[in-house]
Structures are given as C-alpha cells and as structure tokens.
Amino acid sequence: MGLLGSDERPRDVILGTLDDLINMARSRSMWPLTFGIACCAIEMMATWDPKIDADRFGMFFRNTPRQADVMIVSGTVNKKLAKRLRRLYDQMAEPKWVISMGACANQGGPFRQGYSVVEGVDKIVPVDVYIPGCPPRPEALLQALLLLRDKIADRELRYKKPREIPADYDVMAEPGKDGRLPVL
Amino acid sequence: MSTMNLEPVPGRTDEMIVNMGPQHPATHGVLRVVLGLEGERITRAVPHIGYLHRNHEKIEEARTYPMVIAYTDRMDYVSGTQNELPFVLAVEDMLGVEVPDRAKKIRTIFFELYRLASHLVWMGTAMLDLGAISPFLYTFWDREIILGIVEKTAGARMLPNYYTFGGVRRDVHPDFFKDVADFLDHMERRMVDYEHLVLESPVVHARTKGVGVLDQERAVARGVSGPVLRASGVAYDVRKAFPYDAYPDVEFEIPTSPDGDTYARFWVRFQEMYQSIRILRQLLELTPKTGPYKGRAPARLKPPAGERYRAVENSRGELGVLVVSDGSDKPYRVKHRGAAFSNLQIIPDLFVGAKFSDAIAILSSLDPVFGEIDR
Amino acid sequence: MSLLQEVWQAVKAIGTGMATVHKRVYEEAPTEFYPYVKPELPPVSVQSLALVENEDGSERCIVCLQCERACPAQVITIERHRNPEGKGFLIDRFDIDLVNCMYCAACVEACPVSSIVTIQDFEMSTYDLQTLKADIDFLHEQARRARQWYSPKFGVELRTDDGRIEKAPPEMQPGGLAEILKPAEEVDS
Amino acid sequence: MEARVKQERLFDEDVYTVHPDDYRALCERLKAEGYDFPRAISGLDMGYGLRVTLHLTRMSDLAKVTVRTDVPYENPVVASVTDLWPGVEWYEREAYDMLGLRFRGHPDLRRILLEDEWELHPLQKRYDTGGYPLPDWQPAAWPDPEPWAPPPPPEPEEAGEAGEGGEAS
C-alpha cells in the first residue's frame, strides 16, 4: 500500500492525524484518468471548461493509468470494452477510486437490454460514487467529485469500502447474453 | 483465432506493432488502431471499432416510433438534435404528416445551432491533439452558451429529444430569438480569435499542410461525405442536393477546397461555421415570433408498411436512416447510415506512409464520433 | 527574399496568437463557483422526476399507465388495483428506476393529468444505488420539496410557502402560452 | 438478365429488385451508368430470408438508386461489390457481423462491431433484444416470386392524334 499510510493500520491518536493529513492531501489533489467513452465524456470535458472548471479543486487530467487516482467511467461499457476497462483499473496505482457517471455506467441505462451491453460497471470494477443522469450535468459530476473528496477525507466514510471484484471476472460468462449459439 | 492484433510479418524485423488502444487521448473516444511502426513511419494500420456498440438497431426494433427519437439522440452525441431529423422526416413522409412552416424554421435553427456546437467541439479537440491547450477552453465556453439556449427551450443540454413527428415538442422560449442573436454577435467576435489561433498559426500550417491528402476519386469511391468530401473538391451537400425543412428559403454557399489535405478539412469546417452563422441570421428574420410549432400527428403512430431512406447533412456528413415499417406501431428495421462510419474507412489509406504525429492530425481532421460509428 | 517574408509572417502570426491568448488575463472569467453558487436552471429543465399531489394530499395520478407505456428506457413500473367503492384505480406501487432513467421526459409528455413532472434537483449523486430506486414516497417527497416544476399540460407551477400550488406568472412560462391556456382535453397527446 | 429485374419508383429513387445471381451484373451495369457514390449497404431480416439493400447516388445529376436482393437463411451468400465501390467494405462487414450475410469476394470479411468469438448474428429476428433465442420463432415461407410480366406495350392513342402524329412517337 502507500508509503506512509494504509487504511488497515491500527487507529492511534498520533498516527491518526498523519493518516488524516495524507488522506486530506489525497482528497485535495484527485487526478482523473482521461478515459471518455460516450456522451457522458463530452459532459465530463465540459466539467473542466471555463463555466464550471473543476480545476479549481486541483483536479488535473492525467493520461496514464499509473499517475491517475480516479477513474471516471463516463459512458456505456460493452462486452468488448469490459476486458480493457478492467485492465486499465488494474494498472492504476493503488489508492484508486472509481466514479460511475451516467445511467449507462450505473446499471446499463437505456441500453441495458442490449445483447452486448454490460449492465453496470460495478460488475467489473468496485465503484465509489454513482451519478444518475443521461448525461448528468457537469455540476452533478463536480458534486460527485466533491462527494468522493469527502469520502476520502472523512474518517468514517472512508471505511465504507465497495465490495472487491475478482480481477478475472469473465464478462462473457454471464448467463444468456454470452454471444454463443444456444446448444439445441 | 482472434485477428484483433497484427501478426508480425516474418521478413520484417524492424517493425514495431503498437496498439493505439481504446484509451488514448487522441482517439476522440473508443477507437483502437493497431499500427505497424518503422521508427516514426506507419507501415500498416488496422482500425478496430465496436467498443461503443450499444445495439441501437436491435433495441429500436422493440420500441414504438416516438421512443426511437429518444434513442437517436444518443448516436452522434456531439450534435444533439441533428440525429433526430432523418428519422422524423422519414416517418413523416410515410405518415404523410405536413409540418407547419414555422416549425420547419425552428427545427433548422436548432439544426444549425448544433452544427456550430459540434464544429466547436471538433476545433477544441483537434487543437488539443495538435498540442495547443487554450483553444479547447474557448470553444467549450462558446458551446456552453449554445447549450444554455437549448436548455431554456428543450429542457436538456446535450440530448434534448426535442423534435417530434410534425414539428417540435414545445414552442421556443419567449426570449429565445434575442439569446440566439446575442450569441451570434459573440460568435463573430470569437471567430476572429480562432482565425489567429488556428488557421493563421504557422505551427498548424506545418502540422497539417500536405498531410493526409485524399484525392477526389478515392473520396467519392470510399463513400466519404461531409467536410471531408468537400475538402477534396466535391461540392456535395445534402442541404443543397435534397433540400429539407427550411433550407430552400435561406441562401448559403458550400465551401469546398481543391487540395484535400488536413488543412483543407480544417479550413472547410471553419467556413461552414461562417455559413451556419449566416443561415442563423437569415432564419432569425424569417421565423415569425408566434405561431404553430407542431402539425397534426395521429395519436397511434402506425405508418403503412413500406420502407423509406431519408438523408440529412449533419456536421459530419450525410446522416441517413432507412426505416422499414410493417404497419405495426414498432419499426420493423431501422438502419442508420452514419457519415463518420464511412469517413473512418479511409484511415488505412491515409495512415500508411504518414508519420505517427501526422496520423494524430489526420484522425482529428476526420472528426469521428463513436456513438454514430458503432451504433 | 520570400524566405525572410515567410519568417516574418510566421513571427507576426505567433505574436497575434500570443496576444489573443494573453488578453484573456485582463477579462473577467465567466466561471460560476458551483458548490457555493447554485446554478439557476430554467423551469423546463429535466433534472429529475416527481409525483405531484393535490393541495389536500389526494393523489393527482389516475393510474392510466400512459407514462409506463411511453417510457423508452422502460424504467417505470406501476401496480394498481380497481378502486372498490368509486371508479378508477388505486396505486399499489409506483416505482421509477432513476438509475436507468434517460431523463427524456417522454412520461411527462404522455401524462394526461400532469401528475408526473420534471423538477430541477440535479444533485442526486450517491454512494450506493439503492437510494435512487425511487418509490412513491420518494417521488412525493421530491414534489413536496420542489419550489417549481413543469408539465406540458399545466405549464410551470409554483409551490408557495404555505404549501399551496399555483400557476406561475406568464413571464415564467416557457413558450407556447396559447397551448397552455387551452383546456386540457383538446390537446392531442 | 432483363427478365429477372423488377424496377419501381419509390418516393424519390428507383428501386431494383433482383435475383442474387444477377445482383453482381446489375451492379456493374449501374457502375457503368455513372453511379459512383455508395451511400450504404443495409442488411434486413425479412422473416423468410435475408435482404441486401445497396443505396447508390450518381454525383453528376444526384440520381438515387437502391438495389435489393433476397437470399435464403440456409446459404446467405451474395457477391461482394467492394471492388466496384470501396466505400461499402465496412458496410458489408457490418451486414455479415449483424445478420450473417456472407459476401463472396470480400477482401477481409471479419466481424466489425462484435468480438471475433461471437457466434450468433444478433440482428436476426430469431433473437430478442437481449440476444436470447426466441423459442417459438419459425422462418416464414419463401414468397413465390411474382411472375415477371414485361411492361404492356404503349396502347395506341385515340384515332384523332394517331393520324396526324404518324409513327413518329
């Protein structure tokens, strides 16, 4: 885990404050990963435009998963993209969080009945904050980023860990919509 | 055996297979191009799409006609209501619904507003791919003004679901015309800045002149349409070829450029923005302030059995839709012909032989949007 | 000396470009400081849905399932039973799955009595999805908290401080004033 | 070859319905006539078989034409026209991917939108939106091709004009 602190350390007063300082630093400089998929990606870009400007909160796009803290899944995840999305998540450096933006990433949204759409990105990666909307307003995304900031910095919220997803989850193995001819 | 990757040719040892994968800052979405690189020069390029395949056509076969309009918005998500128009026009032809003149003008105003918004997003991301950080922010601020105007009338910013059979769902906001007029003045001031930053910049000249040349025959044979085709010298524009809505009563030119390279595509889109401003100014005078905005559409929409292909000139090119109906209230088959789908087919021709940085400039000049390509 | 002219053109173009960029420093930036200054949205803006009750608490919705049929994303599920004494139906369950909703307001279009309306509460992000599976209490609570909402039939309605519902003044109404003043049944769906 | 081509006028374009064997010959004829802009190829599942619809435009006088041909489910093979119009290459791959239409002579017939290990072609009517096979779906009977009657000869005009006009018309 990180050099100076991890969440499982025993809670004592002295280290607690250092732990809080580190978590405050992590929450005050969240670098999202440039990974736009669909319509929500355009609203994600609009969150950094002059009108709403998430750069005021120190959020600065990084292209490589190694240097990114937050992965904003903005758009529909289909079966072809699911494997790459999971690999991107695994490549990110450890204290990482995921924001599921828009109806398609939450639980498939208007396309959830499609044959090749994964219903919800929380089947593939553990998600911290969900944003409804199709596409959600840039202010809604900024509110979600600030909710994530509070989750990282706030001690009791920090331990509401989303359930871990096994890395080798095979999206194609879902019953029914697996793209294989029915065995008659 | 999955052929998702290029297999190294046994003879060539100095070729490096690079995977410009679904997550890449310059692919405008989820395109994956597998490149064979010799140093910086590209020897082989195989584009892979389908990472945003959301099964539009299969889901639309299970939805009634008014519901399908909401889905068409999500295809070319950068130019909102432009995707709804071909489907609405096709069904209106089949149903025989007549659209009041004022509704046609309102539709065309929204159509041209979204063309400006789409070209602004294109210019922002194209300059970002070339390395200039600032134009991206200026263009997105202009686009915010457009989205503000649209939200005041249609209720949603990007995907408003505003057109319906026979006209538009709701009349325009009382001070809509004043907002659009102010926006056009603001836009004309901004275009001067964009001229300095984009078209006159020597670095852009060095990066785009003579790069990715597409001659006329190959462009037409490849089925390319829109600014990419007009940059190769063919003056084909669906607004003039098969006029629809209020385009017959406004006059505008179709900008074309003979030399077909990346700079020509930048220049043609620039002139199209000027033409859009000109069209909008004429429409502001022509449209009566009050009047009908929706014609008589039958309550239960059941078009007679048959098929209809209707095309429209959206900001990427000819966006056509083939609606096949079997008399029930759900379309039997809806086939969307996206311009970006054809425009992307010339990637292998233009990439091979070009340098790697040129490939980024070429891809951004094609302006692909993957909701429309992968459907 | 075309080379020299070329170089001079290039330098001049770079100069004008840099001047264009730097003059922004002296202009006022259009940024709205979001969490401290909430954006005021137009009344027709579709940010969330709500189920309006009449002032006396009785249900406006006549459970005609029009909205369930008109929803493209099929997120509305309604269960009803026939009213034992009077005519019409009573609601057993009225769920809107705001997680998968498309926010296209097709349901608000289709509702004959404009009981389901669009409101402007866009701050709906959550840590877990269950809070967004809205049931009838959630929708009534949203309508009670909303200051203004919009539906095509009755236009923009305001909720006064003492809980009464009244029609918004004409200048707040979106376009199509004539359509709103027309009595409801003449308007086609 | 003329006997098996049915031509009709639909809204603003000519529609040729043709037998799959003559599809390639008709396309070459249209190419010779100057139809150089391939708009799209749409694959349809007609319930009794698959249909390929080729939409073409002539750039010179903006004339639009659509070529239709039906193939049975068992061997949905049609000649590919990618060498005439390179623009339809991806559309043919998409038709193969979505409906299982095989194009003989296509340079690189692979799946374009779905992954290569997908086996089913989802846009066929036998599957519902989720890709689940509909258990009670049966292919409809192949419609018997209407006997193709050559167009009736122009009936002679009324007595008056014929006399003056002579056989000039």
Place this chain on the structure above:
Amino acid sequence: MRPIPIPEDRHFRPRLIGYDPQKSRPWLERTVYAAYVFVFWLIVIATYAGVPALFGALGWDGGWGFVLMRVLQVVLLFLLSAVIALLLILVLRKYLGKVQERFGPMHYGPAGGIQTVFDALKLLAKEDFVPAAADALTFRLAPAVTFVASFAMFAVIPFASGWVLADTNVGLIYLIAVSTLSAYGVLLGGVSSGNKWALIGALRAGAQMVSYEIPLALVFLTVAVWSGTLRLGGIVDAQLGLWNFLPLALPFVLYVIASLAELKHIPFDFPEAESELIAGYNVEYSGMSFAFFFLAEFVELFLLPALIVVFFFGGWHGPLFGIEPGSLAAGALESLYFTLKTAVWVWIFLWIRATLPRYRDDQLMEFAWKAMIPLALFGLVLAAYMRLIWR
C-alpha cells in the same frame, strides 16, 4: 426495506479548508506568489550568505568544516528546488487558468496557495511500483539521474556577486556537460520502462537533446568569446555597461529556442507529447518517481531562464542605491534583481506554453540541423569579429 425517501447523506455538505470566494481576488493571488518568492529569497540568502557567515563565526572553515558547509548549502539548495517546484507548478496552473478564461486552483489555501503542497504529499503516499516488463535497476535510477542532472546546474549559477557555490573558471564547459546528462536520465527512464510509448518518447528525447546540444554549445562559445571568460561570474561582470542581448541579438534568439527544446517545452514537446504518446517517457512512472521527473522538469524551467538572464540580461546587475557592493545587503538586493529577471523569463516560457501547438519532431530536427547550427556559427564568427574591432 428501502431507506426513507431522501437520506441525509445524499444532500451535499460543502467541507472546505479555505473560504468561498465569490469572485477572484487578484491582490490575494499576488500576495501568495510574493510569499513564495520571499521564502525563495530567504533560502538564497541563507545558503549564500548565512551558512558561510555562521561557519566563519564558529571558525569551522578548516578542511572538514568547509566540506560540511558545502553539504549544508547543497541541502538548502535542495530545499530551494522544492520551493521552486511548488511555486512554478502553482504559477503554471494559475496562469493557464487565467489565460483560458477560468481560475486555476482556487479553493485550497488562500487563492489555491497550498494546492501543490497537497499534490506533493499525495504523490509521496502514492503506490510506486516497478512494472514487470521493466528492468528494475535502470527504472529506479532514471528519475534520480534526471533530477541530479538538472539540480547540478545550481553549482555555477551566480545569484549575486560572489554568491555562487563553485566559482570555477570552466563554468560554461561544466554547464554543457551537465545539461547532456539530463538527456541520459530521460533516455534511461523511457527505454527501461518496457512500454512502447515510453520507448518512442525516449528515442525522440534522445534525438531532440542531441540535435539541440550543438547550437546550445555554440551559443555558449559565442558568449564566452564575447565576454572573454568562461567563468559565469566573469560573464556577468563583462556585461556591466551593456547587456549582452543587444550586441549578441542572433545568439540570444537561438539560445531561447534551444533552451525551449532543451526543456522539452510546448512547441518542442515531443518526448512527453501528452496527446500523442499518452505521457511520453514517464508513462510507467507513478508516485515519487514520477514526482522526481516533475521536479526535474520544473527545476529546469527555473534554471534555463536563469541562464538566459546570466548570459544576456546582466545576471544580478541592478541599481544598488549607494549600498557598498560586497556586503550582505548588496548581495541580497542583487539576488532579488536576479530572481525577478528570471521570473519574467519564466512567465514568457509559460506564455508560449499556453499558446502554441506542437511541431512534428522531424521538422524540428531539420530546423536544428539546417537553420540553427549555421546561424549559431555565423553568430560566433560575428561575435569574434566584433570583439576584435570593439574591445
């Protein structure tokens, strides 16, 4: 059972350090920058005047004492480079914000003052792993080599008359040697991280650095020929009357372009081309190793404009208002002049970064070999001739 309609946590509770600025307060931002520059100035005075005075007073300036003093000065200079990095990253993001019609970091600290402190702390606690495909030793070594290479330039930078660590007579040659070293760091980092993008970025960096060392060295030679000495202090003294950028106008322009390329700055941003190579050579780096690359880049962003000021804008020269030179106060005032001149040139570099897109890298190599080197040679000959007839 579903929780009652609107659970409390869903409503947003703003939690902030700092305050809620309804509108930007320019004076506050300037005070934040002034505070940083003041800290910078204090450290400079401490290293170059405080430590020698302290050791002089304690009488430890013998053999070992002298070594200890130099070690302490180097530690203080490391602290200085940390302050430089914090300040320049903040100034870059604020200036980019201002120029792009928005505000840079605004909410953490007065006008976003301690935003970069949070960035640094976060990078400190970030997981810093070595990818499997990378060969571990060089992967670990590369950020250190890059930082040391750019940090070593401090040795010869004269902040004021006499305020320099190593006042050697071969200052210029030392500079050439050290600036090529940073090219090795980037090359090592890119090639060793086993990632194709990093490999392309590293090869581009190598080609760019090599082809821009030569015009750089030639301009150094021109300045040496013109001011007659290789010692940086001597070069600055030679400019007492007339600053160098007037007589050596052509080498000055070439030097600005070459230092832009040396810095891998926007028009020549090929090794770390965000939009093409994802992140160039530092694709695989995360946590502290990435922080060192970031630190090296911004320390160099301070040092190269400092060199421009030393060579062409008269180093620390400025009106002394009667303070007798050589004293502590004169040194402090001169170092302030030097810092402010460097700040102007750092702003010009940021201004270029906010405006121009990126060339193609082979165009740049061609420009270096075909245009810059002949012009630099011509400048050298011209300087020699002018020196012959003038001095």
